[in-house]
Amino acid sequence: MSLEQEWAGLTPRDAVALQRKTATAVITEDQLPVVRTVAGVDVGFEDKHTARAAVVVLDAATLEPVDHALARLPVSFPYVPGLLSFRECPVVMRALASLKVTPDLLLCDGQGIAHPRRLGVASHLGVLTGLPSIGVAKSRLLGTHDPVSDRRGAWVPLRDGNEVIGAVLRTRQGVKPLFISPGHRLSLATALEWVMACVTRYRLPETTRWADGLASNRGQRWLDRLK
DNA sequence: GCGACAG
DNA sequence: ATCTTGTCGC
Numbered sequence: 001m002s003l004e005q006e007w008a009g010l011t012p013r014d015a016v017a018l019q020r021k022t023a024t025a026v027i028t029e030d031q032l033p034v035v036r037t038v039a040g041v042d043v044g045f046e047d048k049h050t051a052r053a054a055v056v057v058l059d060a061a062t063l064e065p066v067d068h069a070l071a072r073l074p075v076s077f078p079y080v081p082g083l084l085s086f087r088e089c090p091v092v093m094r095a096l097a098s099l100k101v102t103p104d105l106l107l108c109d110g111q112g113i114a115h116p117r118r119l120g121v122a123s124h125l126g127v128l129t130g131l132p133s134i135g136v137a138k139s140r141l142l143g144t145h146d147p148v149s150d151r152r153g154a155w156v157p158l159r160d161g162n163e164v165i166g167a168v169l170r171t172r173q174g175v176k177p178l179f180i181s182p183g184h185r186l187s188l189a190t191a192l193e194w195v196m197a198c199v200t201r202y203r204l205p206e207t208t209r210w211a212d213g214l215a216s217n218r219g220q221r222w223l224d225r226l227k
Numbered sequence: 228g229c230g231a232c233a234g
Numbered sequence: 235a236t237c238t239t240g241t242c243g244c
Contacts, residue, residue: 043234045235079235081232088234110233120233141233174244179233234235
């Protein structure tokens, strides 16, 4: 059965309960294979009723696209901070299912464990797919942190109380930092290494840039670049 | 009760 | 998330 069917009729209250249960399966220790391919995952909205997911698989060494997939699905859950998974996972799972190349690592838009119940979209997708995943968010959902030096690669821990739930990373000088957190099957240190490995000359890693481009309404232009 | 709040 | 080209600045 598809995820959209399994989650049909779920209320925000049910969703929170499901998150608490699912968070139990999240692993934040390194369990990665030799990473040859890295995928960028993102969801855009064609209108208030239709979600579009984009997944782009890049060669981990060259950062060149080797595969991609798109999927569309009616929106079936409202945007509620902390419950983003229930809006985005169904359509993302559809896109992932149509890939020809299964990626070794997922870089998802949004938080990993830097979440009230330690189950942001990246973590949830990691558990659903069983794949290692990283949360790459453009802004903060939870946690506090010290100022980050304006040097490329500089980072400071993101904390919730005494617990380190992620990092605030400067991927480029002169730009707002990114909020990185382990999604599933890897540590924060490894997550930071992979994000920087996917960054070239822009604020966002190449994985995210490709996925963002294809998921947005200007996706056609990016499709043209895919050969 | 008053803010904060991924995309 | 989304409406949107060129332009100012590091």
